[in-house]
Amino acid sequence: MNSFISREQDYALRITARLAELRKGEQMSIKELSNDMFISKIFAARIVHKLKLAGVLGTNQGRTGGMFLASDPKKLSAYQVLNIIGFKVKYNNCLADDFNCELIGKCRFHGFFHKQEIIMIEQFKKMKISDFLFNKTKQNNGGH
Amino acid sequence: MNSFISREQDYALRITARLAELRKGEQMSIKELSNDMFISKIFAARIVHKLKLAGVLGTNQGRTGGMFLASDPKKLSAYQVLNIIGFKVKYNNCLADDFNCELIGKCRFHGFFHKQEIIMIEQFKKMKISDFLFNKTKQNNGGH
DNA sequence: TTTAAACATTACCTGACAAGTAATATATAA
DNA sequence: TTATATATTACTTGTCAGGTAATGTTTAAA
Numbered sequence: 195m196n197s198f199i200s201r202e203q204d205y206a207l208r209i210t211a212r213l214a215e216l217r218k219g220e221q222m223s224i225k226e227l228s229n230d231m232f233i234s235k236i237f238a239a240r241i242v243h244k245l246k247l248a249g250v251l252g253t254n255q256g257r258t259g260g261m262f263l264a265s266d267p268k269k270l271s272a273y274q275v276l277n278i279i280g281f282k283v284k285y286n287n288c289l290a291d292d293f294n295c296e297l298i299g300k301c302r303f304h305g306f307f308h309k310q311e312i313i314m315i316e317q318f319k320k321m322k323i324s325d326f327l328f329n330k331t332k333q334n335n336g337g338h
Numbered sequence: 339m340n341s342f343i344s345r346e347q348d349y350a351l352r353i354t355a356r357l358a359e360l361r362k363g364e365q366m367s368i369k370e371l372s373n374d375m376f377i378s379k380i381f382a383a384r385i386v387h388k389l390k391l392a393g394v395l396g397t398n399q400g401r402t403g404g405m406f407l408a409s410d411p412k413k414l415s416a417y418q419v420l421n422i423i424g425f426k427v428k429y430n431n432c433l434a435d436d437f438n439c440e441l442i443g444k445c446r447f448h449g450f451f452h453k454q455e456i457i458m459i460e461q462f463k464k465m466k467i468s469d470f471l472f473n474k475t476k477q478n479n480g481g482h
Numbered sequence: 483t484t485t486a487a488a489c490a491t492t493a494c495c496t497g498a499c500a501a502g503t504a505a506t507a508t509a510t511a512a
Numbered sequence: 513t514t515a516t517a518t519a520t521t522a523c524t525t526g527t528c529a530g531g532t533a534a535t536g537t538t539t540a541a542a
Contacts, residue, residue, distance in 0.1 A: 368488080368489070369488085383490075383491095384490090384491085386489080386490095387489080387490060387491080390489095390490095397488095397490090398489080399488060399489045399490080400487080400488060400489080401485095401486065401487050402487085403487080403488040403489060404488075
């Protein structure tokens with residue numbers, strides 16, 4: 195393991211990027227989405243629910259239900275999506291809030307890891323969901 | 339949780355950095371080392387053994403035994419030490435060799451994660467153990 | 483020769499958690 | 513009423529980091 199990004203977080207990114215390709219007013223069912231993105235339907239539903247609670251996407255229940263992106267994909271960062279699914283990753287445990295390091299003030303690794311972590315997070319904040327569309331020709335945001 | 343660096347890897351870095359402070363010919367016991375670096379003695383022994391097998395440090399058994407750094411700390415990178423302890427971290431599982439992604443060629447997340455991972459690894463390669471000495475002013479730790 | 487103190491090595495335990503499954507509830511349009 | 517959506521909770525399972533325990537081997541000093 196030891197992956198920064200969990201499967202669930204990865205799926206959340208895929209899902210938002212896929213929904214960002216829909217036209218205005220268009221929606222998509224979990225079934226279709228999970229087929230497209232190769233995620234089990236039930237797992238996808240759970241993720242979709244979290245994203246909905248966070249306001250990133252909207253859902254309609256019922257027979258003609260489905261879901262759609264409720265945020266501007268050009269403003270929605272990868273970092274935001276990851277955080278909704280619980281992105282609490284650290285370069286090293288010693289950077290965690292509740293970590294009590296006996297070597298604090300003496301250990302130079304701490305500062306190095308801290309700096310690297312900040313650099314990484316900046317990258318995740320910089321990248322927006324619109325940068326990750328699967329098929330750019332289908333995209334429908336301004337300038338078409 | 340989900341830390342890039344495991345405790346064991348972190349300890350390996352501490353150990354090599356601490357040993358780098360010894361004078362030429364000087365050695366240190368696991369007992370003293372584990373006290374200094376706040377690592378359980380038995381866990382430290384396991385890590386030391388791995389580092390010895392990799393040639394990073396040398397050990398002497400027996401009553402007056404101990405260990406010493408066998409590499410030049412100015413050439414030994416943090417990356418090398420991490421690798422000895424099994425640094426197989428990925429930004430995302432999809433970067434693993436045995437990962438079979440159904441979205442390959444279509445998914446833009448892959449390329450992004452790959453790029454970020456390379457940048458990170460470069461940093462770990464650039465930093466040498468000599469950059470992390472605990473006490474730069476007293477490198478030879480006189481009155482011990 | 484005996485013993486103390488060092489490193490060497492293997493085996494095992496345990497709690498956390500990622501990942502996925504199962505089951506059931508609720509909502510809505512035809 | 514029914515088919516088909518999403519909503520929600522609970523459970524299962526496998527993995528593994530982190531640590532503990534136990535025992536072996538080596539060496540120098542008593």
